Amino acid sequence: GQNIDQPTEMTATEGAIVQINCTYQTSGFNGLFWYQQHAGEAPTFLSYNVLDGLEEKGRFSSFLSRSKGYSYLLLKELQMKDSASYLCAVREGRGGGNKLTFGTGTQLKVEL
């Protein structure tokens, strides 16, 4: 089984930087994804890490430490439209399917 923890809520200021942490315990780790989900909408893919280190994609970066069971999503130059739920999802290396288990999500509120 898997245990994935994220903070429930975070608040940040427009233009600032925010870091959303995710810790996980899993057997057969095979990758970690970050998704963004606006209220009432489908999750959209942000980033993916399978090796240790930092992946950068524009204003979004994601970091992974497999030995620590830890990842974070870094959002720079925050915009109001970044207010959303951010979901950490761990892929279990299990034959027959690309199985993702999602964390409970972090609700980010960006304020002026």
Next chain:
Amino acid sequence: DTEVTQTPKHLVMGMTNKKSLKCEQHMGHRAMYWYKQKAKKPPELMFVYSYEKLSINESVPSRFSPECPNSSLLNLHLHALQPEDSALYLCASSQDVGVTYEQYFGPGTRLTVT
């Protein structure tokens, strides 16, 4: 076309009804998924289809019956549901299951069981 479409957007059904949810993608993806999402909760995997064959069933009750008629379509047949089955049902697809491709999600069907 990087879109996954789902119909209907909203569905209200009684506990004795039979209905179906539909999902379609034209990205040539060979893996398709059904997730259930309750309010303020993360999506929970229900089923995975790989090359039109069911590869994962996460111990879902038999009142939910998936079907993959072809590589572009995925259905979820509903029968004798309970009020606690009310949720957002999300369909997703990915290029394959053997390697870690991102999943593309549809907008979901919001189901209410009365």
